[in-house]
Amino acid sequence: MEFVPPDTTTETTDLRSIVSNQTRDDEQTDYVMSELGTAGVDSAWELAAVDTDRVAEGSLLESQFINELLESVRDSIKGYLVTYTVVEAWRWRVADPPCADTPTEWPMFGGTQNNMRWGSLISPLETGETKWEFTTDDDVRSSPAVNGHLVLIGCDDGLVYGVNIVSGDTVWEYRPNTYVGKPVGRFRSSPTVTQSVLLLGRDAGELYALSSKSGSEQSKFKTENRIRTSPAVADGKVYIVGDSGKLHAKYIDRPDTYWTYHVGNKVRSSPAVSRDTVYFGCRDKHLYAIDAETGEEDWVLNTGAIVDSSPAVDGSHVYIGNDEGVIYSVDKQTGEVQWQYETGNTVTSSPAIVGNTVYYGNDDGNFYALNVDNGDEEWSQGFNSSVKIRYSPAIAEGFVFCANYDSLYALHPSTRDVVWSYSDHRIRSSPTVAHGTVFIGTEDGVSANKGVTGESDHLDV
Template sequence: MLVLDAAPLARARSGTIRVMRVSPVESPSRWGAVRENARSSGSLGEPVAQRMIAGRYELQQLLGRGGMGEVWAARDGVMQRLVAVKLLQAHLGTTEGEEMFFREARTAGALSHPGIVTVHDLGRDGDGTLYLVMENVPGRNLGVVLEEGLPPVRDVLAWTAQAADALYAAHTVRIVHRDLKPANLMLTPAGSVKILDFGIARYISTLTTASRVIGTVAYMPPERLLGRAGDARGDLYSLGCVLYELLTGRTPFSGLDRPAAMYAHVHTPPAPPSNHRPGLSPHLDALLAELLAKEPGDRPASAAEIRDRLSHPPASTLPGALPTLRAEPSHRLVGAVTGDLRPPPAQPAMAKPLPRLWTHTTGGRVYSSPAVVDDTVYISSHDTKVYALDAATGIPRWTHTTDHTWWDVLNMGRSGSSPAVVDGTVYIGSDRKVYALDAATGTPRWTYTTGGVYSSPAVVDGTVYIGSHDKRVYALDAATGIPRWTYTTGSFIHSSPAVVDGTVYIGSNDEKVYALDAATGIARWTYATGGGVLSSPAVVDGTVYIGSDTNVYALDAATGTRRWTYATGTYSGMDSLPAVVDGTVYIGSGRKVYALDAATGIARWTYATGGGVQSSPAVVDGTVYIGSCDQNVYALDAASGIPRWMHTTGGSVLSSPAVVDGTVYIGSDDKKVYALDAATGRAGAS
């Protein structure tokens, strides 16, 4: 997503333009790039009346305004993906403004690199509005990261190396950025860096005098301040200013007013960064001195050289791996870095490992939700098999065939039993049995015959708790499968149990929620809802959260007394298991995802999908991951419900996601298991 001109929205501090926080309530770390760099007049992030651009881009929420225009979160109806749409502001609707807009789009669109934001489309709408369609980039810009304290040196070097690699790709096709700064470097949840806003970049061959003064003074190379055209080495100077700030928390000439800062860029050598952050290597000081040289010819020859020098810093002079500086809450620095820098061959190092992406095709629909344990994904399919897939590649380690009858084929079971993996054993239900399989080989340790199992097991203190279509809740010995007790409800059970503090909580289609003694199966209380309870309970801080046909309930865990209910208004046979995180209950019902206040049940936000939501949400690092019967997997901002990305599968997604190490694992009705990038929704090959 391209960052808008933030000058009207920024505040000056120590001679540097820094972005404002969006609000005192919403943390910028939960907003996308544009949301961190621009704020609309009172309506940022609020849902609005839908508008369609070019007959395919449905505007959903305003993300920001700036000097060039507005940016909206939108859904591409043709490609079925989430995008960002930039609209040219009306006052720029002149011939000159239109030429700048299209020049911006074509320049950015000429670049193809994972470290550079992707431009998908541009054009003019029927009413004359000019638009630019870009990828929607989640994460935080490095300006916001800096406001949270100094990052570890190791991460700073990796981020800068990635930015240098992207710059090298742009410079190779004679495109310069001309306004590189922390606010234009986006750090995604996966730890990768993307350069935003090549909007003022110019083809070197078409530079004009007027274009040479565009940029931010705190990061501007001397030659441009002197009115010279300059070249790609100006970007290297700006990158040096960024690296200097990431290492020290200040730009090379912080504390000066604008005229004094301009003079210093041209005439004054900056202080070594180690003056501001004791312990930095003298080799880092030397590298920064080269990058910030007044004459372009004295700087490194290319961005590729910077990439290579940063990618693999040599071993520290101290024993062991290169230590890092970390910022305590008070921003007091702890530790020291004495590492060296010399040119190695290479690709840029990543601050975090890349996600491992793949898809695996099974022989049947995948309603089961995955369990990911010890680098293995365990999941079942309606082809009668339980799969153990390598989490890195999707290659099967083993499969085990279960029982599967005509009754199961007809009824399908909307959710399907999902595995629980405990102490080297996979516990899972099938049509007529509960299975305990060796996690390493898939060999059965025991099976227990019931009346049909779509409930998923909970394994606590050596006991497997599970519900069945024969109306019973079972407590089975985890080692042998021998029943310890059973409890009979009034109807079939799809709900999966939650076992907390010696109590088993579970729902039944007889319109009741049960609290059973975990040791004996004796009922402690029951609560009658207004519809069948297919949802599974979540028990947090003495409260049971669970869904019914049309309502979400919060019940006192000790007594079953209702604390609140929230009516969704749509009969859905609610299957979704709530996720309760940071005082918010996330759950799917009907065609919506809900975020409810855990204490009151008041809705904080809702998000409408294109189909029924029977998947249960996973909430990780401020993102809600959930599937829908519209064939999509969604990643929504946990604080606002604003979509970060959407991935389209080939079938309904009733499976609930598991999110591990930056990868979303989930099944689909198209018979596939997916490993998706948690930051972008990107999928791997089959």
């Protein structure tokens, strides 16, 4: 589906009109418009998509003024969100783009290649109505990916499924030629989609490339141990790491390895790619930053505990948790810790970042919201202290979707109210949000729960 931005010529969404409301005269407006152009920002949609640091680095504007302008712009365009979430679609264009040539709905574990975990809704529905359930013979611990009209699923039964997003019917089913069943045949790596290629790892230590449209096998790359992380893709290369303790970089369409970086232990942290750097955690207690082109080490941070949490990366910092219950904000260029927040319980949940807030779950059964600048706790929400929150949240249109083993919850972050919840089956994966629907793996398949009112990207989900 082609993305067409709304009309930007109206007074409400015209960038110059918005800027003029923040400046004292035409001369200052001209200056601000010139500086925004220097930073590569030519429309309200582009400005709403970028972060403060990106604009500040490319212009002479002060950060405080940029923040005020961003707030004004985002308020102005709220009523114009169509088809895809407009801000996200333009964010993909002007910041760190996803792996696909055009915006896909949720093409990988972290939603985008820097693991920010944003999804697409239009407006909230307060029921969480279940639209369909897809049944498998075993757990779905692989978080679904969404590409076009397909929900893509890896399963513990050793199969990969392409499911119609509207009906929940099977479109295709892939069974490896070397099907061996459990345990080594399980697909627990969450799928990544780039162009028309579906990438995911298997417990047998193989990275598969399948046609996302038909499920036919295109290639297979063998590593030395199981792969339970989600592949990351950038600039035509795929980055995959697993229990072998090696980060492999290879071209998607070639069998050979571009480079390999060795670490000291198993890796269950899915890599994030941002501005030519690959970030991931390791069970050797470290957070790594590796040059995406050369495979050389940029920096390494010792966190003091196992890091199974996957990093999320914004314009300036990397956010990640460890098994001692510490969430870190780390300068993405230097590896220096900006702040750390201690909960005292294991953090396996990967952070999600929206605006000035970092969201994540904890083994203490609570869901946390921290200030992105200083790590101060904004709020926490408890569900059941005996049920760990190890799944990673998803964010869409001001709503937070989080899950523990028992239930999926839709939260309103400003009130902390549970808008709706789903508990028909035990939860086994992190949620995915696309086409106005929340998809989640369960003990015996995938559930699709409606999260919007009205039309859902013209798919009638």
